Amino acid sequence: MSTRPRRTRRWPWFAAGLVVLILAAAAVPVLAxxxxxxxxxxxxxxxxxxxxxxxxxxxxxxxxxxxxxxxxxxxxxxxxxxxxxxxxxxxxxxxxxxxxxxxxxxxxxxxxxxxxxxxxxxxxxxxPVIATHELSHVEFHVRLGSRRDQIPQWFDEGLAVLVSDDARYLLPRTAPDRCRNASSEPLPRTLHAWLRAAGADEEVYAKAACRVYQWVDAHGGEPAVLDLVDRLNRGERFAALVEG
Incomplete structure (x- = not known):
């Protein structure tokens, strides 16, 4: 009578390995x-x-x-x-x-x-100023949804300074012109470029805040930002509305 070779049950080891992989994958975002x-x-x-x-x-x-x-x-x-x-x-x-x-x-x-x-x-x-600054980023991004990709980082940061009324980078509301630094130099458009610039010189916040303040002031005040969001969500382009 012939004898069949015994088959090793490998599925428990496979299942255990799969669990380890799942746990490891879940741990990666927590650690990173x-x-x-x-x-x-x-x-x-x-x-x-x-x-x-x-x-x-x-x-x-x-x-x-x-x-x-x-x-x-x-x-x-x-x-x-x-x-x-x-x-x-x-x-x-x-x-x-x-x-x-x-x-x-x-x-x-x-x-x-x-x-x-x-x-x-x-x-x-x-x-309150710092908390408002960060809350402004979240509110602005949520309202824009996928249109957020159109917004250069300098506008996002300058707007957060304006919303938070940060006296480090803007003069008081009673001033005829709130700009502390009215530089016309190009400002960082990407997050990476912004972080690099801000790490070297915090004046970039004052420059961005001035640029946003001037645009808002020239377009009817704070409601201009809500109008901008609406127009972007209807398909218009940021470059044409703000930088054109």
Whole structure:
């Protein structure tokens, strides 16, 4: 009587290997992009709700908690006022300690918007101006949708300075001309070029803010931005509307 060779059951090993690969693939974005993971699951990074949409570290003092709530409230009011309402609802992660900000993927910046869905504030960014700046990026991008690709980085940054009313880069509203730096030199169009320029000289923010302020002022004031968004969403081109 012949004997058939025994077949080794390999499927359990295959299944185990597949699970390992899936877990490894899931870990890659967490390790490579902790800011994305943190804004998706703030609790996973030790942050707790302060109020709806706002997270911070555990154990905040009463004073720090109240300060954060006031910053959040004022920044949202500025966005609501400028954009005449809201279409975005980003999650906000605010850190009072450098260790917290590093843990969630932050660097040397005061604040940063993450994928138009969230923003992170460093200890130096818990300020209405910085919070408004980042919220403006998110609101502007959400309103534009796929048209966002038309917007050069200098306009996006200059607009965020204008919306946040950043006194570092713009003169007071009472000034006949709010420009602090009216340079006519070409400004960075891509994010990479912008980061390189801003790292070398923060005056690029003042130059961009002046350029945006001048365009807004020449086109009827703040409502010109909402009109721009509408026209872009109807298919018109940014270059023709702003740079033409």
């Amino acid at each position: 992009f902790p800011s994305v993971a943190a804004t998706t699951c703030p609790r996973c990074y030790g942050l707790v709700p302060v109020q709806d949409g706002l997270y911070s570290e555990r154990g905040l003092s009463t004073a720090d908690r109240q300060r954060l709530i006031e910053v959040y409230r004022e920044a949202n009011q500025r966005i609501d006022s400028f954009y005449e309402g809201r279409e975005s609802a980003p999650t906000v992660l605010a850190c009072f300690t450098p260790g917290c900000y590093e843990r969630i993927g932050g660097g040397g910046e005061r604040g940063i918007a993450v994928l138009n869905q969230a923003l992170m504030l460093s200890p130096r960014g818990i300020d």
